[in-house]
Structure formats: C-alpha cells, structure tokens
Amino acid sequence: xxxxxxxxxxxxxxxxxxxxxxxxxxxxxxxxxxxxxxxxxxxxxxxxxxxxxxxxxxxxxxxxxxxxxxxxxxxxxxxxxxxxxxxxxxxxxxxxxxxxxxxxxxxxxxxxxxxxxxxxxxxxxxxxxxxxxxxxxxxxxxxxxxxxxxxxxxxxxxxxxxxxxxxxx
Numbered sequence: 001x002x003x004x005x006x007x008x009x010x011x012x013x014x015x016x017x018x019x020x021x022x023x024x025x026x027x028x029x030x031x032x033x034x035x036x037x038x039x040x041x042x043x044x045x046x047x048x049x050x051x052x053x054x055x056x057x058x059x060x061x062x063x064x065x066x067x068x069x070x071x072x073x074x075x076x077x078x079x080x081x082x083x084x085x086x087x088x089x090x091x092x093x094x095x096x097x098x099x100x101x102x103x104x105x106x107x108x109x110x111x112x113x114x115x116x117x118x119x120x121x122x123x124x125x126x127x128x129x130x131x132x133x134x135x136x137x138x139x140x141x142x143x144x145x146x147x148x149x150x151x152x153x154x155x156x157x158x159x160x161x162x163x164x165x166x167x168x169x
Contacts, residue, residue: 073168074092074093074168075167076099076165077099077165079105082107084101084104085101087128092168095112097157098112098121098128098142106161107159108141110137110153110155110156110157112128112154113154114149115152115154115155116130116135117132117133119131125139127139127145130149135149142154
C-alpha cells in the first residue's frame with residue numbers, strides 16, 4: 001500500500017505515512033472531535049454578549065432569594081427596590097424571575113424563562129423581551145404580545161407584601 005504526497009505527487013509507503021503521525025483517519029477524527037466540542041460548548045454556553053447588554057439599566061440588583069419572609073415564603077426584594085411602573089430581574093431558588101410594580105406596593109412576578117426555548121427574558125421599557133428570537137411579553141401581566149412563543153405567556157409566581165418586603169406566597 002502506498003500514499004501519495006500532495007505537494008510533490010510522489011508515492012510514499014503507507015508504513016512511512018503512518019510513522020509521520022499524520023493520516024487521513026487521524027485528521028478526520030481530530031476535525032470531528034473539534035467540531036463536536038465546539039457544538040457542545042455553543043449548546044451549553046448560554047446566550048451571546050447581546051443577551052447581557054439588553055437590559056435598560058433600570059433594574060434593581062439581583063437578590064439571592066434568601067429566606068426571611070414571615071409566614072409567607074422567601075423574600076425576593078424590598079418593595080422600595082422597585083419603583084411604581086417599573087420591573088426588575090431577580091433570582092428565586094436559582095431561577096430567574098421578573099418582579100413588576102404596576103401600582104404602589106402591589107407587586108406581580110413571573111418566571112423570566114421564555115416558554116419558546118428557555119432563554120431569560122430582559123426588561124426593555126414597558127416590555128419583557130426574549131433575546132434569542134424577540135418574543136415580547138407585557139411587563140405588568142407576563143402576557144404574550146408577539147413572537148415565536150406562540151401565545152404562551154410567562155408563568156406567574158405568587159407574591160405578596162409583608163413587612164415592606166416582596167415575598168413568595
């Protein structure tokens with residue numbers, strides 16, 4: 001068996017080609033593994049740089065969802081963290097949520113996970129927008145407005161106000 005050298009067109013014995021450490025099989029294996037690794041990183045890597053910069057700058061800092069509510073549940077944030085008419089992103093048990101304040105001391109909350117493909121929606125003015133495919137949701141109700149989420153609104157999270165804090169119900 002012989003192998004052809006591409007640069008000179010000369011024949012090279014297969015044993016000699018194997019001894020150089022380079023073979024078509026090895027090249028294909030390396031390329032395949034590289035592509036597979038890149039695809040795996042892309043799938044696990046989350047969003048793009050655009051996703052991190054889609055906020056409006058009006059959000060309060062994220063809360064860790066620490067316990068501290070009285071008979072209710074977990075404290076998400078202080079009522080004073082969200083101005084009337086605004087919304088902000090927080091975490092509850094490690095999951096992203098949006099808390100809006102449509103009226104004074106009357107918070108509403110929704111899962112910030114887009115029902116289309118699971119990206120985290122961002123507050124953009126009076127809307128919640130998915131950075132992947134631009135599904136749009138109403139900020140104060142979580143209702144679907146437009147996009148590929150196809151009529152599915154954001155999942156509500158029951159909250160109430162206790163001692164000046166927004167807590168899970």
